[in-house]
Amino acid sequence: MENTNDTTGINFILLGLLNYTQIHIFFFSVVLMTFLTSLMSNIFMIMLIRMDSRLCTPMYFLLSQLSLMDVMLVLTVVPKMVGNYLMHIRSISSAGCGAQIFLFVTLEGGECFLLAAMAYDRYVAICHPLRYPILMNQKLCLHMTAGSWLLGGVDGLMQAGVTLSFPYCHSREINHFFCEAPSLVRLACTDTMIFEFFMYICCVLMLLIPVSFILASYGLILITVLRMHSAAARKKAFATCSSHLAVVGFFYGTIIFIYMRPKSYRSVAHDKVVSAFYTIFTPVLNPLIYSVRNKEVKGALRMWLEKYFQ
Template sequence: NQSVETDFILSGLFQYGQMDTFLFVAIVILFSVAMMENIILVLLIQVDTRLHTPMYFLLSQLSFIDMMYISTTVPKLTTNFLSNSKNITFLGCEIQAFVFLALGGTEALLLGFMSYDRYLAICHPLRYPILMSKKICWFMVTSAWTSSSTNALVHTLYVFQLPFCRSRIVNHFFCEVPSLLPLVCQDTSQYEYTILLSGVIILLLPFLDILASYAQVLTVVFQISLGKGQTKAVSTCSSHLIVASLFYVTTLSTYTRPHSMHSPEQDKAVAVFYTIITPLLNPFIYSLRNKEFTRAMRRLLA
């Protein structure tokens, strides 16, 4: 009977009895705050001409991605909770998996480009206007979208043509490729190597680029700055690294392990960090703590 059905069933995130309502309210609040932060950031960067720089252009793209990224999972999660239904159509599951992979990959690549931007601004300030021209910025964004969307399309088309004959219950709160593989009734060990390769290219390489870029930035800052300048640089770089590490480490742990080593409860907890927490923290860490951005906010309010 299950092999004839076309819908999937999402087990969901709320399975803790009396804690369900509390978790639901907490997620709705986090979602609302994340959307508000990112909307404000995008609008302010568009309105204030002083923020029309490569750094803020990339930040606006990051916020735009984060808004779509968190909207891919949370609305369906809350709708299922309110309607007491856990179903998602085959096509809906396929679309959700594709969009989530495409947005996640784009964000991973974009974070790497943003660290490269800061490296050029601090380590090569005289060449910065040429190396980070408007044309190059658009090339970075376009290449991130194109490569991640192509990767997501390939994985999605392959996974959803596999025979799902074991069960239709996805032990997750959204359709994600690793959570779908246990439902397939054929050997997927060879395919898991392609997931590992994609994870290395789209997740690990940008993360290594961020570590190398900030290492160079801190080296230059400590050579030319004293006192408060060094403290500010260390504070900024460390906060950026913490948020980036939260995103990359959690996604790498999901996409670089074979599905035989996955635990559904652990996967759900880890997924909360890169689906909800990261879009919530990105605007605060990268912009709202920036004095130039707060001055722009005051000018707009005035």
Template sequence: MGCENHTSSSDFILLGLFSSSQTSLIFLSIIFIVFIITITENTMMIILIHRESKLHTPMYFLLSHLSFIDILHTSNIVPKMITDFLSGSKTISFVACGFQIFLSLTLLGGECLLLAAMSYDRYVAICHPLRYPILMNDYVSVLMAGGAWFIGIINSIVHTAYALHFPFCGSRAIDHFFCEVPAMLVLSCVDTTHYEQAAYASGIIFLFIPSSLIFASYVQILLTVLQMKSKKARKKSFSTCFFHMTVVIMYYGPFIFTYMRPKKYHTPGQDKLLAIFYTILTPSFNPIIYSIRNKDVLDAMKNMLRSNFLHKML
């Protein structure tokens, strides 16, 4: 079919994650439960950080932005996926698909930069505690958070515009559960090599550089921890670093594998499985790993519950 008959202005079809079967309904129910947990956890974190003055620090300021990103990201994908499965309608308009791509890339890129900023915060706090008030003051934390959002938006605008500019000459069926650029490129009837090269360069900026900085930060943290005399402090620090790195690997690993491979090496089943990690699972783990295991957060949560209980009693 010639490119003259492309359907870039028509609806797309999302084939989804599951087929219509009883087993699929079970998996979808699990995803829905994870979605509710994710929204609840991250919303609670934002409320706690806003209400508790003890949590008004650069670390928790960045964490509140991470929670907000995770709420938006999972809400951008899961409700549509569940609605499509239950209704049997798999269509998504060109505009809605473009918005989903834009928001997804903005949030993915912003989170990559934000995680790097958070690792730098931990590096300064542990390796240079006396200089922490200077190196990580309110101005620096606002600059980091604002920069992550701004750069993520600019990058997303460029990629969304290019991805939707390609003509789609044949099938409009996207073999994925949301509009993701790699899954859409295989539908294009023109050579997308130059765009893939640009996407690779973008991946270096948003994936390889931040992940390298994160690993370097935690290596320095671990070296500093090894010099601590307290066994309890060493054990706690090792545990924190282990869980943080687990989440980072779960997020960056599938993300890198999806966005930095040529489209000829992509398979729909593999891409869907990888996308589950950075769109559904990681947002549910972030509040637990980065905050709920923290004593300050637990104390703030107890104070809020105690305050609400006393308010109702009075």
């Protein structure tokens, strides 16, 4: 039975991702375990980078910011989803909905630009290793990180503000498990075509500009690696970049699937599943990929384990 308070006019209703069947209860357990694993692994990655002096480089500083964004992303979406499911309620206030839109867009947008900054870091490290301390200095690293947060925040503020300014005079049932601007705009009882057009253009820019920069960086990296005479050097360069490329592939693949498909190809059910993948499951993959594929992270982890468990 759903809580009757869900029908209040001041709240939106999140229809959610899961029902109360046996198979969905199993999926809920998987989501909860993935959330806890993501939270602990990303926090541990941040702490490991801060504690180990060998990881005090621009590459790992950017990685710690990626983990911070992932922690905030799962905290933005999953606790409300879990609370509603366990308490058999589906309501969310307008303020809560606006906060979810703002934080979600800020973090997703920030991560787009942060991944581009990480690609530039790899480009400089492999193509200009002798000039790395100059081209990738601490000041530039801080500027790129701050710019990623700022650009994501501006986009999030605009989307949240405009979305909540529309009148919602009919159904307030959002067919999603969290407040996402496209799902909310479908409920507005006014013409939103102009806003949807600008939101689409904004998403294209927020995705394609960083993706183009990443592809250009890795194109130059590939040319440099193929010119290397040492097989060991080529292997090391590919190993260094493969972790970042795996994260980029998971992240951008799901985002582009959600935001850049024509409306005629969209399915609400499919969108919810893909959204669950990049908001719940992708954040747990990032620390796993970087720890498994990175010798320096594995070395720092081994030293930490030996220090505290021997």
